Amino acid sequence: MRFWILLCLSALLTVPAVADIFSADDLAVARELREQALAGDGGYEIVADLTTRIGPRLAGSEADPRAVAWAERLLTEMGFDRVWLEPATFPTWHRNLERAQITEPVAFDMVTLALGFSPATPAGGLEGEVVMFDDLAALEAAEPAEVKGRIVFIRNRMRAARDGSGYGPAVQARSIGARVAASKGGLALMIRSIGTSSNRFAHTGTQRFDADTRALPAVAISNPDADRLERLIAMGEPVRAEIEVDAEFIEAYTSHNVIAEITGSKYPEQIVALGAHLDSWDVGTGALDDGAGIAIVTEAGRLILDLEQRPDRSIQIIYFAAEEIGLWGGRAWAEANADNFHNIQVGAESDFGAGPIYEIAARVSDQAWPVIKAIQAELAPLGIELGDRRASGGPDFIPAAPYGMAAIDLRQDGLHYFDYHHTENDTLDKINPEELAQNAAAYAVLAWLSAQSPIDFGSGETLLDEEAARAAE
């Protein structure tokens, strides 16, 4: 109770009323940006071009430098004040082939993808009995004798949710399943795909990368194939499988973040950072993940670039490299800016597909929270509500969190995002241009008002931690 009184008092004493935060002119520009964005295609032509000309672009693949060159040219031709590359060096991985087949009691081919960083099997594959576990915890609890010499199958099913909250619990099987199976003498890991669709696509994705990661060959099978395997196992006869993976580990590859700036007129050194990642998995065409994000933040930047005036602060559009295989572009960016976080006002990345944004959340200083509320008021006509104070800013800004960077999340409806995520089915047709335009409108308003805010967002300070944020709700 006392806490609440203090909180209210402090709000009354230290921050201006919501209505006073932005000037009438700045609000008028925000509204113009919003309407112009809604009248446009949200950057659909950009993601159409990226997915058509470049296609899938795994970090370190032959498509990686083509994508970087495409991005540099695009941003330069759009007329940003500065465009530059920032190097990021990382280990990567290349898929040559994978197959997974049930051999007993009946033979059938499954739709499968090797997981990122899976080592190769011996040529011709490996074969063994399948032992099934409900989830990673069940595997962790298993006696080594159950696992030894067997192919471990983890059947956990991902739950669909608007906020994607089913992903975290389910993806553990992918992140460290092979490591756990290896510790008990398993032969290989096979998981039900971490996805919410019953379409017959396998998903892929990275495993947590460390010295143990490459212990066992690891694949995901499509959900209908996992269903069939479960039914076979339920019949009671021993089930055997054959798995073959051929893949290469690459120690070090250098790619680049591509950064474009609208240089601020008053405080050019202060930066509002919008992000998306340019790399994708090596299947599909990386349309939702994260071509959509590239389109959204670029369109937001273009709209601001086309204004007659420059914003007070600088706005940077960052296309991160190598997000999928370990946030390497984000790490490089955070390291490169280690001494500059007092100037990096706030970061917000679009990396959750093309569904409409329903909420704004922010990890900012107390004094900046009313700014977020004032921004939300301008996002409300887009159907965007005020969320909590536990934002991450998106995956590529996670490495900036230890530097205390303020972060904003524009949360997208991701109910169907994991129907397509990291599969061959992540293609342009899954993007709705109207929903993309809603996203671009929100990012344009957010970037503009963040650049015009008279208040510091608090980067570099010790920002509200999670527990305090929860108590303050």
Added chain:
Amino acid sequence: MRFWILLCLSALLTVPAVADIFSADDLAVARELREQALAGDGGYEIVADLTTRIGPRLAGSEADPRAVAWAERLLTEMGFDRVWLEPATFPTWHRNLERAQITEPVAFDMVTLALGFSPATPAGGLEGEVVMFDDLAALEAAEPAEVKGRIVFIRNRMRAARDGSGYGPAVQARSIGARVAASKGGLALMIRSIGTSSNRFAHTGTQRFDADTRALPAVAISNPDADRLERLIAMGEPVRAEIEVDAEFIEAYTSHNVIAEITGSKYPEQIVALGAHLDSWDVGTGALDDGAGIAIVTEAGRLILDLEQRPDRSIQIIYFAAEEIGLWGGRAWAEANADNFHNIQVGAESDFGAGPIYEIAARVSDQAWPVIKAIQAELAPLGIELGDRRASGGPDFIPAAPYGMAAIDLRQDGLHYFDYHHTENDTLDKINPEELAQNAAAYAVLAWLSAQSPIDFGSGETLLDEEAARAAE
């Protein structure tokens, strides 16, 4: 006008009122069958077992005899009065591999399937410029100089509709596209998949089989790949592709229709024939096409078999062989029964997935049309309305049409059928057991009442032709 008066008079004079056609006991049994079917799983366990143990089962493949043995055992164990095999001999085809890639102006792999009976390309594939046509008619109208030495791409899109009516116009590109392209000197045929989903699956299916069929290698690409190809072509630079197919043509293979009979107590020689086809394409697991039909008609038969009494007429459950590659089981059945069509009362095949039935249509004699109306009255609680008089009975009964066989269609909602048809995505999870049960209920009522009808359906007579049926509506 005179036609109508004659029709009404003839109806009044020659047929009993709808209410009098079936005895109260027969109607009571029909209602009991309907309720029992709705309380069951519609044969879901049967299609689950077929798709789990056997999987895809292209006619002439190694799975073909396994499927026949599975079927013979299932029907025998269910206790049908007679179960037997009926041979059918046909040419068939085996897929070894296919790939399709765009090579210029950018390189990318497309998801592709060779079309049935496609010949192999030279090992290593063939390569050429792509020339795009809107549809088969545009290809037919093209100058040979446009086509010669090029890879022909037909981009026509199938329209989704409850009755599947978009399939016929679109599938011409598959049926005879290669033949037309060959006649103009084309190098290969590539079509947009004939399907209504934007999921990244290619479809397959047979080409019209004759001496010219194997003229050119022919593949379908997935719809997202067709979209990307169209966008590339729209950019204006020449587009080149590489296609490789390895496949084998098999002159003659003998498979079997599997037939189970509930022998009639009064008129055992008179037959009500329910059909489905046991074969499938070699992709997916043949769940909707046509494992669902197998489940539906078998469950209908099982329910009748479990009655305390046998029906007046015999009911046969026919699992047709080799439907997909040319109705060969249906042809063999029609030929085997050439002298017996006066006894084959009526045929009805379930071969349109597992969607709910919304309508009954029938090609029967005038005197039997009131029987159809009386049957429809018992189907009405299932949401089934009375349709027209232009039924085919289903694909495998088409070869029986020249013999004048009466035919009934229980029309299913197929709005989503072509989302999955002939793709890797035709798997068990696409079947809704409740909708399957509605189907089984309808077939059980239909079979029972058809077997108890005091009126002949008119097989062997000259049945109402299409034009007359249209006039009579």
